[in-house]
Amino acid sequence: MTHQILHGDCLFVLREIPDDHINLVYLDPPFFTQSKQSLKSKTMREYSFTDTWESMERYIEFLRERLYEMRRVMKDESTIFFHCDRNASHHIRVLLDDIFGYKRFLSEIIWTYRRWSNTSRSLLGSHQTIFMYSKTANYTFNEIFQDYSETTNLDQILQRRERNKHGKSVYVTDSEGRIVLNGPKKGVPLTDTWEIPFLNPKARERCGYPTQKPLQLLERIIQLATNENDLVLDPFCGSGTTLVAAKLLHRNFIGIDSSIEAVELSRQRVQNPIRSESKLLEAGREAYRNLPDDVIQILRESPVKFVQRNSGIDAIHNFFVGGKPVVLRVQRSGEDLTEAAKKLQQAGRKKDAAMLLLIRTEQDKRQHTFLDVFPADVHVIDSLALSVQSSIENLLQTELSEFAKGNA
Template sequence: MLDHIFGAKNFQSEIIWAYKRWSNSKKGLLPSHQNIYFYSKTKDFKFNTLYKPYSETTNIDQILQRRTRDRHNKSVYDKDSLGNSINGAEKKGVPLSDVWDIPYLNPKAKERVGYPTQKPLLLLEQVINLVTAEGDIVLDPFCGSGTTCVAAKLLGRNFIGIDESLDAVNLSKDRIDNPIKTESNLLKNGRDSYNNVEHSVLNFLKGIEFNPIQRNKGIDAILIKQYEGTPVLVKVQKDNETLGEAIKLLSNAMKTKKAKKAFLIQTSDENELYKMDIENFGMSIIISPALELSRQLAKIYI
């Protein structure tokens, strides 16, 4: 039907919305996805590439190093005339794929209004972010409980919702006036890819764009913004590391990743002699808020 309405040529993607569900019922595979058909009206449509964090299995060199094709058209790391690897351009993460991992609204979610087919706001927000800009008009001709309209409102878009059911229209109006969005712990605390990165690291970097780095002793994150064409590395001093050890790990990482700038977040108190020489090679130490607080408290209580 959509092929008929929009033209098969205007089919863009079949999006799989996948989620976890728990059920012990019937024999067979548990249904845990829905299909979204993405069509445009013409060839010329708005599209904002969205980025997601790299998965934990991504090799850090894949993020940092420039790649090229060899004579067999195989992707290889680019080298300079001396055979050294070359840093690539800034990378924002992995472009959003056509498989979307967005939690299903659980039956007790605050966001739930009792509409059987209600979709999560996060899902509609992703759709709207992908293909519209602020101020655009979003139309949902089968708006049900009004999720699309609420998502559009929260994102600064205009909207039109239509439904043949008066109950649906009234419910939608109520929700538009009082939008309630359930914070997803999964998304708030990080997706699967973040599971191995200490939560402290994520908290320290809240509000800045970065790629978390897994299973690397010297680096916990790489900022999206580069410094003079080189990656900016961040490490948090771990409980089992002295400041000296943390500096050593981070400075080794700076060498291998050819980074000119790095930040070490210091979490435990020690003398600060190290600070003198590290600044010369581009590393800065930032005192964690908890450490700073305990220092200040120590002064108060003397």
């Protein structure tokens, strides 16, 4: 078993590793941000590393020397995943073509995540890039499948197809004209765009190391490119995310870092791996959607943003009045209109709303008492279905009374 975390400049440590030894290299070196990266851990310990360079040329030369060593220690069936971002990705792709050959380029993986910070005069960055290259044409690749999207017509996928004599794809039928099924489907092959949440500041997994990557990202890479007991190398291991992922997946690993604090932290994390489960990813986006379908249906055509976890407000209109929001609520089936209005009023006050709009979906058949006080600031609008229903009823009433008059 190899579980090593070594201290030093990876250029020199790599030289101690024999040729053709490693199954997967993942590297996440400084990105050429031209700044010092630092962060405080939960215990207020500060971790940092420098990412300032004399020039882009010096940075690329630094990488080139080390990449040659990485290539040397890689086995023929191995792959390398180079993690970088917009600061230097364009130079790094050319460098990797140079060292591994452009024919060994396999994928440009876009790791995308949501961020909420402000940008000034350009688009808010929400991705990083991981270049995947192999050492030879014969490399390990374990296919990963993802679930079909909600919009996929599963019925069609489950039916077997073939090309007819005109080359057109048609469904296969048996001698009695019945459709033939394809058997179980594995899902859609993993694409090169990976949506994996960035570690939030409160994530259990977060150890306070600057630029720490999520375990989920490394687990996916390791599963794609290695098998159990293979040897994974991270020459810029930082807080040891790759090593923890490798351990959890029963792979061997070698980690290197020039910072002794990083090496110590990696050793601690490997001893006591903590993985935060993303509730969103585990349960899927749908689980976070708790607005009933009929409510969404009613509001869908209006320019609104849905509010998922608020019992008083279902949506906020895109149009603000005097900088204040206009909030909406849909009356639920069987819900008393006054009760619905009170809930909206209460929730709307907390949001300092400019207008409260309640969409009535049912006719009020209840007997009201003097205790029912309808909130005066709530505007009631009938839903389309209710308006149609009332219009039809009114027309029928008129028609009936005309008829009655005629017969009188």
